[in-house]
Amino acid sequence: MPGERNAMTQRMEIEVLGRRTFLIGAGASLALAAFLADLPALAQEPVRSIDEAMKKVLGDATPAESGITLEIPEIAENGNTVPFTLSVESPMTDASHVKTLHIFASGNPQVGVATFTFTPASGKAAVSSRMRLARTQDVIAVAALSDGKFLIGKRNVKVTIGGCGG
Amino acid sequence: MSAAKPRIRVPDKAKVGDVIEIKTLVQHVMETGNRKTADGKVVPRNIINTFTASFNGKEFFKADILPGISANPYLAFFMKVPGAGEFEFTWLDDAGVKISQKAPLAVG
Numbered sequence: 038m039p040g041e042r043n044a045m046t047q048r049m050e051i052e053v054l055g056r057r058t059f060l061i062g063a064g065a066s067l068a069l070a071a072f073l074a075d076l077p078a079l080a081q082e083p084v085r086s087i088d089e090a091m092k093k094v095l096g097d098a099t100p101a102e103s104g105i106t107l108e109i110p111e112i113a114e115n116g117n118t119v120p121f122t123l124s125v126e127s128p129m130t131d132a133s134h135v136k137t138l139h140i141f142a143s144g145n146p147q148v149g150v151a152t153f154t155f156t157p158a159s160g161k162a163a164v165s166s167r168m169r170l171a172r173t174q175d176v177i178a179v180a181a182l183s184d185g186k187f188l189i190g191k192r193n194v195k196v197t198i199g200g201c202g203g
Numbered sequence: 204m205s206a207a208k209p210r211i212r213v214p215d216k217a218k219v220g221d222v223i224e225i226k227t228l229v230q231h232v233m234e235t236g237n238r239k240t241a242d243g244k245v246v247p248r249n250i251i252n253t254f255t256a257s258f259n260g261k262e263f264f265k266a267d268i269l270p271g272i273s274a275n276p277y278l279a280f281f282m283k284v285p286g287a288g289e290f291e292f293t294w295l296d297d298a299g300v301k302i303s304q305k306a307p308l309a310v311g
Contacts, residue, residue: 083269118273129283142271146237150271153280158263160222160283166266167273169235200273 087143087177094139094179098187105190107178116170116200124163125180125188129155135162137181144174169200209304211292216309217284225256226279229294229302235270251276253295258308259288286310 084090108122127135138153153164162180170176173195180188209229217223229251236248248270256264264280276294287310294302 145271147269149269152267154265156263158283159281161281163281165279167277169271169273
């Protein structure tokens with residue numbers, strides 16, 4: 038899709054310019070919380086701290102630090118669009134599967150990025166997308182398994198030009 | 204712009220039991236709600252907040268999305284082929300615009 042990619046690059050440049058102006062008055066952006074009021078699930082109130090976000094997902098559980106593969110560049114030149122692939126080792130059967138997979142950007146204005154929901158019909162608990170990263174930070178993935186256990190994976194990403202992440 | 208036709212890539216043919224990859228891309232500005240115009244007005248948030256993928260009416264993958272996902276959201280994910288049928292993909296944004304796209308899958 039080369040044509041599309043060009044259009045995307047152009048728009049990203051515009052966004053980068055826009056962001057400079059935005060940064061000057063960034064403090065006021067908190068007032069925006071009201072805006073998110075009618076959105077589903079995680080979006081209801083923007084979560085600004087990674088500890089709070091973790092608590093919401095994990096409760097009191099301690100996640101195991103294994104089983105999640107988080108592929109993301111070590112150095113991201115453009116924080117507006119950082120490709121990532123998440124995958125979790127799982128047989129994806131009715132008895133044992135990944136139910137949800139959360140991805141967080143610990144240093145973005147809003148730490149949640151997305152929550153992916155799988156079923157045994159997914160066949161494989163894996164997803165690829167592109168995220169915004171405001172600055173150099175840890176990207177954290179948490180998987181909720183059908184047996185009530187959790188897995189966690191973490192990668193540090195160095196960002197050269199920050200994206201206007203939310 | 205938010206109603207642009209999405210791009211879908213699914214295999215032309217698959218075998219029952221195969222795990223196939225599905226790639227989707229939709230054009231959307233994914234306005235974070237953090238940005239301001241030159242005269243100081245906040246640009247309202249407008250993102251694709253929900254994506255769902257169903258096959259023969261049964262949902263097998265869903266994404267709840269926040270502003271941390273880039274503009275023109277790309278999503279690739281998998282499905283275990285239960286048989287021939289039809290995919291339906293839907294994208295829903297903050298302004299209430301719903302985009303949907305169907306795609307057939309042949310088995311053989």
